[in-house]
Amino acid sequence: MQSFYLSMKQIRHVFLFIGLLIGFFSCKQEKENSDLFFEKIRTNKKNIEIFMRAMPKGGDLHHHFAGSIYPETILKWAIKDNLYLDLSNYTINHEKPKQNFIELKNITSRPDYESLKNKILQWWSVRDYTPDFYPSHSLFFETFTKFIQIVPKNHPEGLLEIKNRAKLENVSYIETMFVPIQSLIQTDYLSSFNQKLRQDALTQNKDIILQDLEMMYQDFIKNGAENEAVEYNKKIIEDNHYKYQIDDSNFSLRYQNYVIRTNPPVDVFESLVLGFMSAEKSSLVVGVNIVAPEDNEVAMNDYWLHMIMFEFCHKKFPNVKYALHAGELTHNLALPEQLSDHIKMALEIAGANRIGHGVDIASETNAPKLLNFMKEQHIPIEINLTSNEFILNVKNENHPIELYFNNKIPIVISTDDAGILRTDLTTQFVELAWRYPHFKYSDIKQFIYNSLEYCFIEEPTLKKRLIQDLNQRFTIFEENIKKDFQ
Numbered sequence: 001m002q003s004f005y006l007s008m009k010q011i012r013h014v015f016l017f018i019g020l021l022i023g024f025f026s027c028k029q030e031k032e033n034s035d036l037f038f039e040k041i042r043t044n045k046k047n048i049e050i051f052m053r054a055m056p057k058g059g060d061l062h063h064h065f066a067g068s069i070y071p072e073t074i075l076k077w078a079i080k081d082n083l084y085l086d087l088s089n090y091t092i093n094h095e096k097p098k099q100n101f102i103e104l105k106n107i108t109s110r111p112d113y114e115s116l117k118n119k120i121l122q123w124w125s126v127r128d129y130t131p132d133f134y135p136s137h138s139l140f141f142e143t144f145t146k147f148i149q150i151v152p153k154n155h156p157e158g159l160l161e162i163k164n165r166a167k168l169e170n171v172s173y174i175e176t177m178f179v180p181i182q183s184l185i186q187t188d189y190l191s192s193f194n195q196k197l198r199q200d201a202l203t204q205n206k207d208i209i210l211q212d213l214e215m216m217y218q219d220f221i222k223n224g225a226e227n228e229a230v231e232y233n234k235k236i237i238e239d240n241h242y243k244y245q246i247d248d249s250n251f252s253l254r255y256q257n258y259v260i261r262t263n264p265p266v267d268v269f270e271s272l273v274l275g276f277m278s279a280e281k282s283s284l285v286v287g288v289n290i291v292a293p294e295d296n297e298v299a300m301n302d303y304w305l306h307m308i309m310f311e312f313c314h315k316k317f318p319n320v321k322y323a324l325h326a327g328e329l330t331h332n333l334a335l336p337e338q339l340s341d342h343i344k345m346a347l348e349i350a351g352a353n354r355i356g357h358g359v360d361i362a363s364e365t366n367a368p369k370l371l372n373f374m375k376e377q378h379i380p381i382e383i384n385l386t387s388n389e390f391i392l393n394v395k396n397e398n399h400p401i402e403l404y405f406n407n408k409i410p411i412v413i414s415t416d417d418a419g420i421l422r423t424d425l426t427t428q429f430v431e432l433a434w435r436y437p438h439f440k441y442s443d444i445k446q447f448i449y450n451s452l453e454y455c456f457i458e459e460p461t462l463k464k465r466l467i468q469d470l471n472q473r474f475t476i477f478e479e480n481i482k483k484d485f486q
């Protein structure tokens with residue numbers, strides 16, 4: 001009986017092995033069939049668009065809230081709030097400018113409304129853009145200063161706009177860089193530290209800088225920083241998020257706090273500490289980031305100091321994740337030595353969990369070592385094709401996406417600022433497939449899975465649910481799309 005039992009067990013194992021083998025080959029066959037199918041349709045760019053629009057896209061992880069709202073919406077808010085438009089620079093004002101302005105409440109009844117509106121949208125986005133209009137890099141970054149002040153009052157409408165647009169293009173998750181935390185803590189008495197920190201940064205006197213940061217950190221705590229972070233989470237994040245039901249069964253959104261790298265060091269540090277505190281205390285706030293033009297003189301000079309600040313905050317709040325804009329630079333914007341180490345510092349000093357842009361990777365000293373580090377540590381790169389094309393004038397073979405791919409760095413595809421750039425996530429995938437025929441459908445599908453694999457969601461059940469939901473969406477999509485193209 002014993003030997004008969006064993007032989008039955010062995011037989012079962014053989015069947016199991018054959019079953020697994022069939023499963024493996026049918027899965028491989030299915031993958032090859034899907035790749036072949038996509039190869040047939042990708043010769044036509046509009047076919048790619050139809051395909052990509054329907055395709056499930058998982059999450060958009062590099063997403064600036066204010067820059068993702070279309071400027072048409074922002075203009076409507078400014079009209080509704082009866083604000084002023086300064087015609088000398090197309091900036092929205094709460095106060096009446098001294099001259100050359102219009103009162104926006106009357107704008108729609110003006111006979112020249114359509115042309116005026118068009119002009120506003122040209123200054124607030126890439127509409128009708130030609131290089132002789134204005135430098136693209138300046139147009140992009142200056143755009144924020146023209147309307148950013150009216151965004152906070154309209155957070156719910158903005159959140160609903162980006163949510164509804166995401167659902168329309170089969171996006172199930174957004175991780176948005178929402179707002180910098182405005183602190184009420186008085187820091188004027190610390191202003192001498194702006195100079196001191198910069199002075200010590202010149203000689204990379206890290207120990208002294210860490211001592212100063214610790215002293216300021218203790219001061220922030222004494223002055224109620226934790227309460228501020230809690231209040232911010234409640235009033236700015238949770239109240240709107242729950243009241244307007246931003247999450248539903250088909251969509252979820254989480255928030256990143258950010259600091260502005262062009263601000264004075266004490267302000268950056270204060271905002272960073274509050275950003276980390278807020279992220280630690282709320283599961284809706286899943287990370288921290290650093291924004292504003294990396295090539296700005298202040299941002300350049302303070303870059304190393306900012307990385308030390310992230311390193312400091314990581315020690316205080318080891319569970320908080322952060323993605324860093326790093327290497328969003330070209331020779332057109334920076335000196336060769338400034339292109340040599342930003343990604344390296346973001347990885348090795350700050351300890352970034354994801355890198356945003358990383359366009360200048362090939363100009364970094366010892367890029368192969370960095371790429372290998374990213375591969376070994378599973379640090380993804382957030383790729384923003386339209387943004388890099390407009391702001392940096394980098395596209396096609398000049399973009400490092402294939403370098404990252406060939407070095408096995410996890411790639412995620414994102415929009416950056418879909419409103420200002422007048423784009424969407426679908427278009428990013430269209431450009432990806434059109435410009436880089438080397439990427440197979442199965443590679444693109446992997447990028448989409450990466451967007452959920454490497455998102456900063458803290459709730460394991462939510463992450464699991466989103467991945468299961470993505471599986472289902474792909475099953476439906478792959479069945480239907482083949483019928484559509486028959």
Ligand SMILES: [Zn+2]
Pocket residue numbers: 062064325356416
């Ligand atoms: Zn960005």
